Structure formats: C-alpha cells, structure tokens
Amino acid sequence: MKLQICTQTHESSVKKPNKARPRTPIREQQRLDPSEREGIIAREAVSFFAEHGFEGQTRELARRLRITQPLLYRYFPSKDALIERVYQEVFVERWKPSWEKIITDRSVPLKARLIQFYREYAAVILTYEWIRLFMFAGLKDLGLNARYLKMLRERAFERLIEEIRFEYGRPSTRDLPITVLEIEMVWGLHAAIFYLGVRKFIYSMPLETDVNSIIDAKVATFLGGIRAVLPAKETA
Amino acid sequence: MKLQICTQTHESSVKKPNKARPRTPIREQQRLDPSEREGIIAREAVSFFAEHGFEGQTRELARRLRITQPLLYRYFPSKDALIERVYQEVFVERWKPSWEKIITDRSVPLKARLIQFYREYAAVILTYEWIRLFMFAGLKDLGLNARYLKMLRERAFERLIEEIRFEYGRPSTRDLPITVLEIEMVWGLHAAIFYLGVRKFIYSMPLETDVNSIIDAKVATFLGGIRAVLPAKETA
DNA sequence: CAGATTGTTGATCAATTGATAAATAACGCA
DNA sequence: TGCGTTATTTATCAATTGATCAACAATCTG
The missing domain is CATH 1.10.357 (Tetracycline Repressor; domain 2)
Incomplete structure (x- = not known):
C-alpha cells in the first residue's frame, strides 16, 4: 500500500481526452506509446538490475514501474533479452x-x-x-x-x-x-x-x-x- | 515415478561390514564424523559460492558434495548460516x-x-x-x-x-x-x-x-x- | 547378535519465479 | 457515437528452491 508517487512524465497526458476526472489526483495507469513504454522499462531495468543484480525478479521490476509483470514480456521476449538491452544501454550507448x-x-x-x-x-x-x-x-x-x-x-x-x-x-x-x-x-x-x-x-x-x-x-x-x-x- | 538412479553412493555399501573391499576404488558414500562432514561441507561451500554467487542452489552444492540436500540442514540451520560460515572461513581465518x-x-x-x-x-x-x-x-x-x-x-x-x-x-x-x-x-x-x-x-x-x-x-x-x-x- | 544411537536419505511442502494466454479497457478513427 | 486496434491486466502454469520430517541404515555397545 505504498504512496502512489507519480512518475513525473505521464500524469499530465492523462487529461488528454478531457473529461476532467475530478477523482483523486492520483496517477492512473495509462496506455503509453510502445516506444515510450519500452524506453521507460529499459531505463528502469538499468537501475533495477544495478541494485539487485541479474537475479532480481521481474515482478519487483514491474512493481517499480507500476505495471504488471506480464507487460514486460510484451516488450522483451525474455528476461535475458531485457538484460541484453541493459548492457547496450550502459556499456555501448x-x-x-x-x-x-x-x-x-x-x-x-x-x-x-x-x-x-x-x-x-x-x-x-x-x-x-x-x-x-x-x-x-x-x-x-x-x-x-x-x-x-x-x-x-x-x-x-x-x-x-x-x-x-x-x-x-x-x-x-x-x-x-x-x-x-x-x-x-x-x-x-x-x-x-x-x-x-x-x-x-x-x-x-x-x-x-x-x-x-x-x-x-x-x-x-x-x-x-x-x-x-x-x-x-x-x-x- | 522417477528412475531409481542409484546415487552412486550406496550400491556397494550393501556388502557392509569391512572385509577389505578390493572392489572398484570408486568413492563410497559413508557415515562421517560430524565435525569432519561439517568441514567438508564448509570447504566445498566456499568453492561453490565463489563460483555461482550466493544465489547458488543448495541442491547443486549437495550434488557436488555427493550428499543429499537435506543433509546440509543437519549441519547448518539455514543457507544464510552456511554463507556466514563461508565468510568466516575466507575473510577471518x-x-x-x-x-x-x-x-x-x-x-x-x-x-x-x-x-x-x-x-x-x-x-x-x-x-x-x-x-x-x-x-x-x-x-x-x-x-x-x-x-x-x-x-x-x-x-x-x-x-x-x-x-x-x-x-x-x-x-x-x-x-x-x-x-x-x-x-x-x-x-x-x-x-x-x-x-x-x-x-x-x-x-x-x-x-x-x-x-x-x-x-x-x-x-x-x-x-x-x-x-x-x-x-x-x-x-x- | 540385539538394541540404541545417529548420520543420511526419500518424500514433500510452501513460496518463488519466468513465462503464457485469454480477458479487459483505453485510444484512434469513421 | 460506435467500432476496431492494441496496450494492459487477470489468471495461471510449470519449474525452482529453501526447508522440514519421518523412514532408513551404518556404526557402536553390551
């Protein structure tokens, strides 16, 4: 039951199709553009695996991303592929x-x-x-x-x-x-x-x-x- | 219903009481003195965790020791205790x-x-x-x-x-x-x-x-x- | 050799954990 | 507004994995 800290980059796009949800200003889950989502996942994976090592669990990574664990597999075919991306991100880029x-x-x-x-x-x-x-x-x-x-x-x-x-x-x-x-x-x-x-x-x-x-x-x-x-x- | 692969350690133990076993010099399972067994486990654990890290599985460690996995818990109350012993063995001793x-x-x-x-x-x-x-x-x-x-x-x-x-x-x-x-x-x-x-x-x-x-x-x-x-x- | 002691094993549990598929719902477009 | 597309979730599987316990058997003692 952790505080819903908004991930700074998206909450504003929420009010997109207007409607002004006067509901709790709490961040809602949202549909992101695939390339954007992929970038967010990769970036967080860098931080996550750096902290926990490659044995870190995909479920905890997903929790940090405030998405569900199976969604990771929509963007990366396997955990190893995600790790490969992390290498690319850090040691090549x-x-x-x-x-x-x-x-x-x-x-x-x-x-x-x-x-x-x-x-x-x-x-x-x-x-x-x-x-x-x-x-x-x-x-x-x-x-x-x-x-x-x-x-x-x-x-x-x-x-x-x-x-x-x-x-x-x-x-x-x-x-x-x-x-x-x-x-x-x-x-x-x-x-x-x-x-x-x-x-x-x-x-x-x-x-x-x-x-x-x-x-x-x-x-x-x-x-x-x-x-x-x-x-x-x-x-x- | 798994194949009963004999765990290499017992088949010969059948002919139990001494009598000069000129048989194959193959390693026999044996009842060891607790202190001796503990030392053997600790020594192998050092080598094992150095290779695989502390996420290495107790089952594989046991396999390397040619003993069953539950036996580890006879000598060390938990995996963490075993790791603690490894620290002692290497960084203190x-x-x-x-x-x-x-x-x-x-x-x-x-x-x-x-x-x-x-x-x-x-x-x-x-x-x-x-x-x-x-x-x-x-x-x-x-x-x-x-x-x-x-x-x-x-x-x-x-x-x-x-x-x-x-x-x-x-x-x-x-x-x-x-x-x-x-x-x-x-x-x-x-x-x-x-x-x-x-x-x-x-x-x-x-x-x-x-x-x-x-x-x-x-x-x-x-x-x-x-x-x-x-x-x-x-x-x- | 009988019986006690105890080192060792087989069976099994409960919690994890990577991965999959079907159901749900947000967004774009006519 | 209604509909199709698809990003996301819910439910779930199968394999792992640390740990427990009762049964087994090697060794010792009398």
Missing part, C-alpha cells in the same frame, strides 16, 4: 567516440589530454549503475567484460601509448609493439580510477576526496612513471 | 596476524617490509575464492566489506603509514592524524594489487606478468610518491 579524439589531438599538451580523457571517462563509469552492472556481468561471466575491455584497450589505451611514445620521441607502436610493461602501467592507472567506484558503489565507503583531483594526481604520477618503462629511443 | 609484525619490524628496511607484506597478502587475496566472494558480498551489501576494510585499515594501513612517517622523520600518527592524501596513496597501492585479482578472476583476463614483480614495482613507485604527500617535518 555511454561510450563517447569523442574520447578517442581527445587522446589523439596533438594540438593539446599530452598531460592535459590525459586529464581531460580520464575526467570525462570517470564521469561516465564512476556511477552506481555502471560500476555495479559491470561487476555483476563479470561475476556472471558472459564474455561481456572481456569484450568491453578489449574495446577499451584498442580505442583508448593503445592510442594513449602511441601518443606517449610520440611525446618522448620513441618508435611508434606500429614499428615496435606495445610492451607488457607499458600496458601494465596503463592498467594501473585505470585500476586506480575504477577502484574509486568499487569503494563507493560496492563497498559503500564514501570517498573523502574530490575525484578530479585524484585523477589529476594519478595522471601526473603515471606520466612520471611510464617514462622509465618506455622502449629506448630509436638509435641510429 | 585467512588473515595472518604475522602480517602486522612484518610491517612494524624495524630491524628490516622499510621497503623490504612493504614488499614482504604485500607479497604475502597478495598470495592470500589473489585467489579465485577470495576475490569473487568479496565482490559477491559487496554487491549483496551486508556490512561485510566495510567491516573487513576497516580492519585492514586499522591493522595494516595505519601501521604502515606510521612506519613511513618514522622512516622519513615525520611526526607520529598519534600526534598528527593521518591525512586524506596519505591514506589515499595507500588505497591506490591496494587498488593496484586488488585489481589484478579482478582482472583474472572476474574478467577472466589472464595476467601476462608475474604478480610479485608487479608488486615490487608498485611498492617502489608508492614509496617514491608518498614522500611528496607526507606532512612537514616537525619544526622546532
């Missing part, structure tokens, strides 16, 4: 192609590029939904995480190392493959940022520090440290 | 009090102490069971993770910072509280190591490098970096 441009824009100093990229990237992944869903997905296996990280490596990490090589006058990664040490350094930086999200959204430990300043510091340390593991300058 | 001595033993150079501690600590937590159970517990909430990390901070991190302060001639943490920056540096080191386990056991990404050498490198970087954030030397 939230990737910004502009990040790749930031990294490679040599008109900007390298350090500034790194800071800008990691700040923007952190703003996306350091959220309750992203961090928890990524972890839930990993524990469930599925190749999702490996696939995502492969993309992250190709689109961001490898370009990033190429830029660092260039900055310090080292051979291109096309001529001299990325070394284990180099990629390990990048992983280390990534770990530091990602772990902030783990502490906050999985361990429930409030961060005592500003994320951006942590990122700035980590990037500075990173740049200082990676020089030591770069391949030698092209001799002769 | 595996903590080594000797670690605290390693950190504070000033007859050994600081860097060597740090390396020894983190190597030993990593050997314990960088396991399939530890990493995954810790993450499952975190996602399920429960205060477990916060409690564990509080202990880790008190028993290890704070002593560690005290030793670093001493090494560099800074005021004791008893006189000057640990700063946010200091503890954040330690978290960073911890994150780097922990993330190795996440990559391996949650993302299923094989590590290409020796863990110990990574630890050595991280500790070295850490020691170099933390000097910069230590409080000023006691003046006058």
Whole structure:
C-alpha cells in the first residue's frame, strides 16, 4: 500500500481526452506509446538490475514501474533479452567516440589530454549503475567484460601509448609493439580510477576526496612513471 | 515415478561390514564424523559460492558434495548460516596476524617490509575464492566489506603509514592524524594489487606478468610518491 | 547378535519465479 | 457515437528452491 508517487512524465497526458476526472489526483495507469513504454522499462531495468543484480525478479521490476509483470514480456521476449538491452544501454550507448579524439589531438599538451580523457571517462563509469552492472556481468561471466575491455584497450589505451611514445620521441607502436610493461602501467592507472567506484558503489565507503583531483594526481604520477618503462629511443 | 538412479553412493555399501573391499576404488558414500562432514561441507561451500554467487542452489552444492540436500540442514540451520560460515572461513581465518609484525619490524628496511607484506597478502587475496566472494558480498551489501576494510585499515594501513612517517622523520600518527592524501596513496597501492585479482578472476583476463614483480614495482613507485604527500617535518 | 544411537536419505511442502494466454479497457478513427 | 486496434491486466502454469520430517541404515555397545 505504498504512496502512489507519480512518475513525473505521464500524469499530465492523462487529461488528454478531457473529461476532467475530478477523482483523486492520483496517477492512473495509462496506455503509453510502445516506444515510450519500452524506453521507460529499459531505463528502469538499468537501475533495477544495478541494485539487485541479474537475479532480481521481474515482478519487483514491474512493481517499480507500476505495471504488471506480464507487460514486460510484451516488450522483451525474455528476461535475458531485457538484460541484453541493459548492457547496450550502459556499456555501448555511454561510450563517447569523442574520447578517442581527445587522446589523439596533438594540438593539446599530452598531460592535459590525459586529464581531460580520464575526467570525462570517470564521469561516465564512476556511477552506481555502471560500476555495479559491470561487476555483476563479470561475476556472471558472459564474455561481456572481456569484450568491453578489449574495446577499451584498442580505442583508448593503445592510442594513449602511441601518443606517449610520440611525446618522448620513441618508435611508434606500429614499428615496435606495445610492451607488457607499458600496458601494465596503463592498467594501473585505470585500476586506480575504477577502484574509486568499487569503494563507493560496492563497498559503500564514501570517498573523502574530490575525484578530479585524484585523477589529476594519478595522471601526473603515471606520466612520471611510464617514462622509465618506455622502449629506448630509436638509435641510429 | 522417477528412475531409481542409484546415487552412486550406496550400491556397494550393501556388502557392509569391512572385509577389505578390493572392489572398484570408486568413492563410497559413508557415515562421517560430524565435525569432519561439517568441514567438508564448509570447504566445498566456499568453492561453490565463489563460483555461482550466493544465489547458488543448495541442491547443486549437495550434488557436488555427493550428499543429499537435506543433509546440509543437519549441519547448518539455514543457507544464510552456511554463507556466514563461508565468510568466516575466507575473510577471518585467512588473515595472518604475522602480517602486522612484518610491517612494524624495524630491524628490516622499510621497503623490504612493504614488499614482504604485500607479497604475502597478495598470495592470500589473489585467489579465485577470495576475490569473487568479496565482490559477491559487496554487491549483496551486508556490512561485510566495510567491516573487513576497516580492519585492514586499522591493522595494516595505519601501521604502515606510521612506519613511513618514522622512516622519513615525520611526526607520529598519534600526534598528527593521518591525512586524506596519505591514506589515499595507500588505497591506490591496494587498488593496484586488488585489481589484478579482478582482472583474472572476474574478467577472466589472464595476467601476462608475474604478480610479485608487479608488486615490487608498485611498492617502489608508492614509496617514491608518498614522500611528496607526507606532512612537514616537525619544526622546532 | 540385539538394541540404541545417529548420520543420511526419500518424500514433500510452501513460496518463488519466468513465462503464457485469454480477458479487459483505453485510444484512434469513421 | 460506435467500432476496431492494441496496450494492459487477470489468471495461471510449470519449474525452482529453501526447508522440514519421518523412514532408513551404518556404526557402536553390551
């Protein structure tokens, strides 16, 4: 018997065919356009599965949506299909192609590029939904995480190392493959940022520090440290 | 009317009283001493829940143990009690009090102490069971993770910072509280190591490098970096 | 070997839970 | 206003799943 909190977006459309139902102003169930309903379900599913994991029950999700459980199956053929949509919504849609441009824009100093990229990237992944869903997905296996990280490596990490090589006058990664040490350094930086999200959204430990300043510091340390593991300058 | 598949455990038990069973060396069901059975169940539960999460079904756990599902309830009053035992087994039993001595033993150079501690600590937590159970517990909430990390901070991190302060001639943490920056540096080191386990056991990404050498490198970087954030030397 | 003790199993319950189909009702259109 | 379309609900199924209890049987004791 919970308060009928209106879902902010629809209640106004109610008075559509006039008639002015002077009844309780309480939100009524309504018929929505399929695409709109589907979007609402998908959005709520993101939040729901992030909180409860993929074992969360469709009935409770429906309750949060203030619809009945079978209606979910009108829009998604199965629970797995809904989860697939959640992945799409979070791990694909939230990737910004502009990040790749930031990294490679040599008109900007390298350090500034790194800071800008990691700040923007952190703003996306350091959220309750992203961090928890990524972890839930990993524990469930599925190749999702490996696939995502492969993309992250190709689109961001490898370009990033190429830029660092260039900055310090080292051979291109096309001529001299990325070394284990180099990629390990990048992983280390990534770990530091990602772990902030783990502490906050999985361990429930409030961060005592500003994320951006942590990122700035980590990037500075990173740049200082990676020089030591770069391949030698092209001799002769 | 189900087929009476003999549950592999009894058919041979027919010829009951001893007599040197030269029969197939196949595992026999047997009456075990309660304490022994309990230990076996607890051990398998650790492995089982680490793999499937706490939503893993008691029936499948029982199948892995080659016992029937109700027998679990002879030794543990509920599934939650069994899970509680799993926590105990992994997060309490595996903590080594000797670690605290390693950190504070000033007859050994600081860097060597740090390396020894983190190597030993990593050997314990960088396991399939530890990493995954810790993450499952975190996602399920429960205060477990916060409690564990509080202990880790008190028993290890704070002593560690005290030793670093001493090494560099800074005021004791008893006189000057640990700063946010200091503890954040330690978290960073911890994150780097922990993330190795996440990559391996949650993302299923094989590590290409020796863990110990990574630890050595991280500790070295850490020691170099933390000097910069230590409080000023006691003046006058 | 008889009888007691108790570790173990088979049967079963009640609550969940993903999924389906028929009934209901809101909306658009003539 | 009446009718068709279809978004939504009600009712329900079948498989799961944590938990209980009486029956069974292995081991011990006298």
